[in-house]
Each structure stands twice: as C-alpha cells, then as structure tokens.
Amino acid sequence: MFDLTLLYKAPEVNPVNRKARSIPGLNPVNLYGRVFFFSWFGFLIAFWSWYAFPPLLYVTIARDLSLTPSDIANSNIIALTATLLVRLVAGPACDRFGPRWTFAGCLLAGAIPTALAGTVYSASGLMAIRFFVGILGGSFVPCQVWSTGFFDKNVVGTANALTGGFGNAGGGITYFLMPAIFDSLVENQGLTPHVAWRVTFIVPFICITVTAIAMLVLCPDTPTGKWSERHLAVQQNLASHGISGAVVDVPGELTDKATTGTDSPSDSSETKLGFEAVEPKQVGSFAHEAQIGEQQMLDTARGEVVVKPTFREALPVIFSPQTLVLGGGYFCSFGGELAINSILGSYYQKNFPTLGQTGTGNWAAMFGLLNVVFRPLGGVVSDLIYPYIGLWGKKMWIHGVAVITGVFLIAIGISNPHDQNTMFGLIAGMAFFLEAGNGANFGLVPHVHPHANGIVSGVTGASGNLGGIVFAIIFRYNHRDYAKVFWIIGIMTIAINLSLSWIRPIPKGQIGGR
Numbered sequence: 001m002f003d004l005t006l007l008y009k010a011p012e013v014n015p016v017n018r019k020a021r022s023i024p025g026l027n028p029v030n031l032y033g034r035v036f037f038f039s040w041f042g043f044l045i046a047f048w049s050w051y052a053f054p055p056l057l058y059v060t061i062a063r064d065l066s067l068t069p070s071d072i073a074n075s076n077i078i079a080l081t082a083t084l085l086v087r088l089v090a091g092p093a094c095d096r097f098g099p100r101w102t103f104a105g106c107l108l109a110g111a112i113p114t115a116l117a118g119t120v121y122s123a124s125g126l127m128a129i130r131f132f133v134g135i136l137g138g139s140f141v142p143c144q145v146w147s148t149g150f151f152d153k154n155v156v157g158t159a160n161a162l163t164g165g166f167g168n169a170g171g172g173i174t175y176f177l178m179p180a181i182f183d184s185l186v187e188n189q190g191l192t193p194h195v196a197w198r199v200t201f202i203v204p205f206i207c208i209t210v211t212a213i214a215m216l217v218l219c220p221d222t223p224t225g226k227w228s229e230r231h232l233a234v235q236q237n238l239a240s241h242g243i244s245g246a247v248v249d250v251p252g253e254l255t256d257k258a259t260t261g262t263d264s265p266s267d268s269s270e271t272k273l274g275f276e277a278v279e280p281k282q283v284g285s286f287a288h289e290a291q292i293g294e295q296q297m298l299d300t301a302r303g304e305v306v307v308k309p310t311f312r313e314a315l316p317v318i319f320s321p322q323t324l325v326l327g328g329g330y331f332c333s334f335g336g337e338l339a340i341n342s343i344l345g346s347y348y349q350k351n352f353p354t355l356g357q358t359g360t361g362n363w364a365a366m367f368g369l370l371n372v373v374f375r376p377l378g379g380v381v382s383d384l385i386y387p388y389i390g391l392w393g394k395k396m397w398i399h400g401v402a403v404i405t406g407v408f409l410i411a412i413g414i415s416n417p418h419d420q421n422t423m424f425g426l427i428a429g430m431a432f433f434l435e436a437g438n439g440a441n442f443g444l445v446p447h448v449h450p451h452a453n454g455i456v457s458g459v460t461g462a463s464g465n466l467g468g469i470v471f472a473i474i475f476r477y478n479h480r481d482y483a484k485v486f487w488i489i490g491i492m493t494i495a496i497n498l499s500l501s502w503i504r505p506i507p508k509g510q511i512g513g514r
Contacts, residue, residue: 018223019152035150038215043143043167045211046136048174049114049204055178058346059357071123073476076342079130084465086138091458094145098227103142107212110136115205118198141461148446157443161379165371172368175361317452321503327463328500329398332493333437335467347482370431378439391505398440399497405433406494413487
C-alpha cells in the first residue's frame with residue numbers, strides 16, 4: 001500500500017549519486033520537493049506562453065491582422081520548428097552546463113519575444129514572433145534532465161511523468177487564461193480588442209521572468225551541489241563507503257572508459273578518479289541512504305554520471321536504435337498532442353459553432369489539462385511494471401498505449417462527430433492513451449545511455465516537435481478537413497510503433513541504467 005508520508009517527508013537517497021527514491025512533492029522546503037516543484041511549474045509557465053497564441057488566434061488576432069487560414073497554419077508550424085531546434089541544442093547544453101542554467105536560459109530567452117508579442121501588425125510579424133516564442137518549448141528538455149538528476153530509477157518514470165504532465169497542462173491552462181484575461185481587459189478595463197490581446201501577453205512574460213530567477217536563486221544543479229563538481233561528489237561518496245573502483249574522467253567524455261585504482265595522473269591528459277578500498281569514513285549522516293550492493297554502486301558511478309558531450313562521440317548515442325525507439329514513440333505521442341492542441345479549438349468551432357470562441361476554448365483546454373492525470377499515469381504504470389517485467393515491460397507499455405491511441409484517432413476521423421457528448425468522449429479517451437504515452441516514453445529515457453541523458457532527452461524531445469511539425473503540415477494542406485487528418489495520424493502512430501517494437505530497450509552490455 002502506498003505510504004502517504006512519502007509525499008512530504010525527507011526521501012531515502014541513493015548513497016552514490018544522492019538521488020531520491022521517493023518524491024516529496026508536497027514539501028517544497030525539502031531540496032527534492034523544491035526541485036520537483038520548479039521542474040513542473042517552470043515548464044507549465046513556459047507551455048502556457050508557448051501556446052498563448054492559439055486561444056485568441058483563430059478569431060480575435062485573425063480579424064485584427066487580417067490573417068488567412070494558411071497564415072495561421074504556417075505560424076503554428078514555425079512555432080514548432082523553433083522548439084525543435086532549441087531542443088536539439090538544449091540536450092547537449094544540459095550535459096555541459098547543467099539543466100538548471102539551461103532551463104532558466106530557455107525561460108528568459110523566450111520571455112523577451114513574449115513581451116514583444118504586442119508589436120505584431122502583420123502575418124509575417126506574427127510568424128517571426130512565434131518563432132522566437134517557440135524557444136520556450138525547448139524548456140521541456142532541461143525540465144526532464146533536471147528531474148532525472150534528482151530521482152532514482154525506482155521512481156524516475158513517475159517523477160518525469162509528473163513534471164512533464166503538470167507542465168503540459170499549461171497547454172490547457174492557456175485556453176482558460178488567455179481568453180479570460182482578454183475578456184477582462186475588454187469588459188472591465190474598457191480596452192479595444194485591438195489593444196487588449198496585445199496587453200494580454202504581458203501577464204505570461206512577468207510569470208516566466210519571476211520563475212526563472214527564482215529557480216536560479218532557490219535550487220541547486222544536482223543533489224550533490226555544483227554541476228561542475230558532480231564527479232568529485234561521486235568519488236567522495238564511494239570512498240566514504242569503502243568502495244574501490246573508478247568512474248569516468250573529469251571533466252569526462254562520452255566514450256571514457258572506467259579506470260583502475262592503479263592509474264596515475266600521467267596516464268591521461270585528464271585527471272582520473274580512481275578508487276582503492278579504504279576504511280569507511282563517516283561524512284555526515286547516512287540515515288536516509290538506501291542499502292544497495294557494492295557492484296550496483298560501482299555501476300551507478302561508472303554508467304550513470306552524466307559526462308560532457310563532444311559531437312563525434314554524441315553521434316553513436318543519437319543514432320542508436322534505442323534512441324530511435326524513444327524518438328519514434330515521442331514523435332507520435334507528443335507530436336500528435338502538439339498538432340491537435342493547435343487546431344482543436346478551431347475543430348470544435350467548425351462542428352459546434354454555437355459554442356463561440358470562449359466556449360470552444362474551454363472545451364479545447366480540457367485536452368491539455370488532462371495531462372495532469374494521464375501523463376503521470378503513464379509514468380506511474382511504467383515504474384509499477386519495472387520490478388516485475390523489467391525494461392521490456394516499460395517498452396511494451398509505450399507501444400501498447402500508442403496502438404490504442406491510433407485506434408481512437410481513427411475512430412474520431414472516420415466518425416467526425418457532430419454530437420458534443422460523442423466528440424468530447426472520444427477526445428478524452430484518445431487523450432488518456434496519447435498523454436499516458438508521453439509519460440511512458442520518459443519513463444524509459446533515463447535507462448537509455450544514462451551517461452548521456454541530456455542528449456537522449458534532447459533528441460527524444462525534439463522528435464516530439466518534429467512529429468508536431470509533420471502533423472501540422474498535414475493539417476495545413478488538408479485545410480479544415482480535420483477529421484481526415486485525425487485518421488491519418490492514427491494510422492501513422494500504429495505503423496511506426498509496431499515497426500519499432502522489436503528493438504531491445506537498452507544496448508546490449510550497457511553499464512548502468514538497469
């Protein structure tokens with residue numbers, strides 16, 4: 001039975017890397033609870049601003065800027081393109097500079113174009129500003145890498161799913177907040193729609209800036225302190241437990257080999273962290289440490305300490321079959337979510353015109369808000385499966401929910417419901433499996449090439465954006481035939497996942513991540 005005290009008491013930690021083995025999500029005073037909070041809240045604020053345009057775009061902004069349906073569709077694609085590029089860069093940046101600084105950098109860089117949204121007066125200006133606002137979508141990668149760095153393998157799937165799911169809910173919240181702020185400015189402040197939608201974007205700008213500064217001031221890079229000293233902390237933790245062995249070079253590279261205790265500094269251009277058996281020495285209290293074996297400690301030190309990437313050595317990680325599986329799964333799940341989130345309000349307006357802009361926005365918001373429950377559920381199930389079926393169980397869970405998602409998408413596309421109960425019921429069912437798939441994907445990510453977690457997270461996250469771009473282009477060239485695109489996405493989702501289902505979850509012989 002689940003122990004509710006784990007939600008607020010200090011967690012038990014891994015003795016090597018100090019990662020927590022439970023999630024004190026209700027205790028922001030605790031170090032792990034605080035990082036957990038800023039991981040999901042930072043991404044929620046980013047997602048809100050990243051998708052702040054669609055709730056007002058199809059009616060208010062389209063009228064003010066005289067936009068065509070093609071202009072709107074092109075702006076959706078451009079916003080996703082920027083995020084794709086940022087996510088590819090954010091992954092290696094996390095490995096090199098640490099996820100906290102990368103996270104704050106994404107937020108602050110995206111806050112500036114958010115504040116400048118009101119300066120747009122043409123379709124080309126809209127596309128330009130949405131490109132730079134798309135930087136905010138890249139914050140997902142440091143969100144997940146930061147979470148992975150603080151929570152151990154037994155709960156990391158749940159932690160990543162919760163931070164990602166709560167953060168993704170920003171895509172639903174924006175459909176509530178942006179129309180509500182706009183309506184308030186028009187009705188209570190007397191602003192014209194031309195001015196009101198521009199002022200509306202100042203609100204997310206303020207929230208983003210405050211959040212970025214707070215995470216820099218209040219949170220550390222890793223459970224052991226500074227990002228640049230993570231290897232030294234592992235060395236000290238092993239030595240304090242009388243463990244002999246070695247970890248990677250400092251500052252480290254992706255292909256570094258483990259060294260022995262007999263290596264001398266002259267054996268390499270880098271300083272080696274070697275270990276001999278020593279008498280255990282108490283360094284602080286071990287009261288909250290988990291009890292794990294010596295070999296598991298060594299595997300954790302050798303295989304799971306993130307090392308700095310070089311381009312040449314990153315390529316085998318990027319193009320490994322296991323990274324392809326994660327990218328393909330996220331291409332379908334998160335890519336589908338992004339594309340559908342952009343058009344769902346318009347789809348509802350087409351099939352249910354009596355709902356109006358605010359009404360359709362509220363119903364479209366439900367799709368994003370379901371992430372609060374469904375994405376975490378995907379990660380929780382992944383962690384529950386892991387002790388019994390192992391990594392193959394986590395992988396089959398990814399493909400299973402994807403195939404069911406595809407079935408729902410095909411059903412929506414073929415039936416094209418004009419009954420509200422049928423439409424909203426099918427969308428909710430599809431959202432359950434689609435969003436659970438997002439959580440399931442990042443339940444497996446920490447196990448694959450754990451020494452290069454930033455790169456794997458970046459490629460996987462970017463693949464989700466690539467899926468969003470591909471699906472958005474399909475929507476673009478099918479104009480307002482939304483139902484047709486739904487069943488096309490459904491078929492693609494099933495085909496891609498079945499074609500990847502045979503690949504091993506992690507490379508054969510990989511150290512760590514099990």
